Amino acid sequence: MVSYLKQSLLSIIAIAAVFGLVVGLTNAGAVLSVIDLKFFILACIFYIISIGIWLISWAFLIKKRSKIPYTKLLGVGIAALYGALTPVQLGAEALRSIRLKDYFAVSYSDSVSASMIAKGIKFSILAIVFVVVFFLYLLNTKLGLLLTAGLFSGFVIIVIAACLFLMPLQKGIGMRISNFFSRISKTFRQFAALGKFFADYCNYLQKIRPKSFAVVFALSFFSLFFEFLALQFSFMSLGIYLQLQAVIVLMIFVSILERTPILPRGIGIVEIFSYAYLSVHSLVSPYITLTAAQIGAVLIVYDIARLVVPTIVGIAMSFILYAMHRNGKLHKAK
Numbered sequence: 001m002v003s004y005l006k007q008s009l010l011s012i013i014a015i016a017a018v019f020g021l022v023v024g025l026t027n028a029g030a031v032l033s034v035i036d037l038k039f040f041i042l043a044c045i046f047y048i049i050s051i052g053i054w055l056i057s058w059a060f061l062i063k064k065r066s067k068i069p070y071t072k073l074l075g076v077g078i079a080a081l082y083g084a085l086t087p088v089q090l091g092a093e094a095l096r097s098i099r100l101k102d103y104f105a106v107s108y109s110d111s112v113s114a115s116m117i118a119k120g121i122k123f124s125i126l127a128i129v130f131v132v133v134f135f136l137y138l139l140n141t142k143l144g145l146l147l148t149a150g151l152f153s154g155f156v157i158i159v160i161a162a163c164l165f166l167m168p169l170q171k172g173i174g175m176r177i178s179n180f181f182s183r184i185s186k187t188f189r190q191f192a193a194l195g196k197f198f199a200d201y202c203n204y205l206q207k208i209r210p211k212s213f214a215v216v217f218a219l220s221f222f223s224l225f226f227e228f229l230a231l232q233f234s235f236m237s238l239g240i241y242l243q244l245q246a247v248i249v250l251m252i253f254v255s256i257l258e259r260t261p262i263l264p265r266g267i268g269i270v271e272i273f274s275y276a277y278l279s280v281h282s283l284v285s286p287y288i289t290l291t292a293a294q295i296g297a298v299l300i301v302y303d304i305a306r307l308v309v310p311t312i313v314g315i316a317m318s319f320i321l322y323a324m325h326r327n328g329k330l331h332k333a334k
Contacts, residue, residue, distance in 0.1 A: 011085035011264045015307055018267060019300050026296030031238055039237035040301060043230045047305045048313060050226035051081065054118060057219035058096075061114035064212070068104050076100055079321045081314025085264045085307065103325060109197060113204040120165025121213070122220040123158040129224075130155055130252050137245050154256030161259075174202030227251055227306075234302040240294060246284050253277060254302075265307055271299050 023029050055077035059070050076099045083091030093115055100106035130151075168174025175198075182195030231251045235242060257273055258266035278284055278295045 011267065012308065012311060014264075014267055015303060018271060019303070022271065022296040022300055026292040028293050028296030028300060031293045031297035032300065034239070035297075035301070036237045036239070039233045040305075043233035043237060043301065043305045044309045046226045046233060047230035048310060050223045050230060051310060052078070053219050053223040053226060054122065057118045057121075057216045057223070058114050060215060060219070061117055061208070061212070062100070062106065062110065064208070065110055066104065066106055068106070072104075075317060075321050075324075076103065079314060079318040081310045082318065083314070085311055089259070089265070099321070103321075109200045110204070112197070113201050116165040116201065117205070117208065117213075118216055118220065120162050121216050122223065123162035124166065125217070125220055125224060126252060126255055127155065127159050127162060129248070130256070133245065133249055133252065137249065151253065151256070154253075154259070157259060157261075158256055168198060168202045169205050171202055171206060174198060174205065178202065224251075224255075227255065230305050231302055234305060235298055237301055238294065238297050240288075240290065240298060242284055242288075250274060250277060254306075258306075267307070271303070274299055 023032075052074065055074050056070070058077060059073035062068065062073055063070070077096060079099065080092045080095035083089075083093075083095040085091065093112065096115070097108045097111040100111045101108060164177070168177060178195050178198035180195075181191045181198060185192035185195055228248060228251050231254070232247050235247065254266075254270055254274060257270045260266045260269055263269055275295055278290055278298070279292075284290060
C-alpha cells in the first residue's frame with residue numbers, strides 16, 4: 001500500500017508538471033484567474049459523486065456474499081482512490097481487494113469479480129454511447145488521423161475489456177478463457193493465476209441474478225451521467241458553453257483514453273488528444289471558437305476534478321480507515 005501511495009504522489013507531481021506545461025504553452029493562467037469557484041466546486045463534487053455511485057454498484061455485488069455495511073464498503077472503496085493513479089487503475093483494484101481481505105475477510109476473487117462486473121457493464125455503456133454518437137455526430141466529420149487513431153484505439157480497448165469481463169456469463173465461453181490462460185501458463189507461469197481466476201469468476205457470474213445486473217447497469221449509467229456533469233461544469237466554471245453532443249463526445253473521449261495501459265489515468269495522452277479535439281471548430285460549436293488559453297484552462301480544471309481531488313480524498317479516507325482499524329472500529333465480517 002505504501003508503494004501505491006508513493007506512486008500516487010509521483011503521479012500528482014507529474015500532473016503538476018503537465019499543468020505547468022499547459023499554462024506555459026497556452027497562457028491558460030489568464031483564463032483560470034477568472035474562474036467561477038461555485039461551478040468549479042460543483043464540478044469536483046459531481047466527479048466524486050460519480051465515483052461514489054460506481055462504488056455503490058461494486059458494494060451492491062459484494063453484499064451478495066457478505067453482511068458488511070454499505071458505509072464501510074464505501075469507505076474502503078474511497079480509501080483506494082489514490083491507487084487509481086496507476087496504469088488501467090490497477091492500483092485502486094489492488095487496494096480495494098487487499099483492504100477487504102484484511103478488514104473483512106472477503107476473498108480476493110469475490111472483490112475482483114465484483115469490480116469486473118461493474119467495470120464490464122460501464123465499459124459496455126461507454127461503447128454503446130460511442131457507437132451511437134459516432135453515427136449520429138462524427139460519421140461525416142473529418143477527425144484527422146490523430147483523433148481517429150486515438151478514438152478507435154481506445155474504443156477497441158474498452159470493447160475487449162467489456163467482452164473479457166462479461167462474456168464468461170456464458171459458462172462455456174468462460175471456461176474456454178480459463179483453459180486458454182491455463183495452457184499459456186505452461187510456458188509463462190504468471191498466467192496460471194488467471195486460469196484459476198476465470199474458472200472461479202465464471203462460477204461467480206452464474207450466481208448473479210438478472211435483476212442484479214439491471215441494478216448495476218442503472219448505477220453505472222448514473223455514474224457516467226455525473227461524470228458528464230463534472231465536465232460540463234468544468235466548462236461552465238470558465239464561462240464556456242458548448243453544444244451538448246460536443247461535451248458528451250469529449251467525456252467519452254477522456255473516459256476511453258484514461259484507461260490506456262501505458263500511463264496512469266492517461267496523463268499526457270488525454271490532454272494531447274482532448275486539445276486536438278477541442279481545437280476542431282466544426283466539432284465543438286458552430287458559434288464559438290475556443291482559444292488555446294480556454295482549452296488549456298478547461299483541461300486543467302477537469303484534471304483537477306477527475307485526478308487531483310479524488311486522490312486527495314482517497315489519501316484522507318485511507319488514514320481515517322487505518323485509524324478506525326487501529327481503534328477497533330472496523331470488525332471482521334461474520
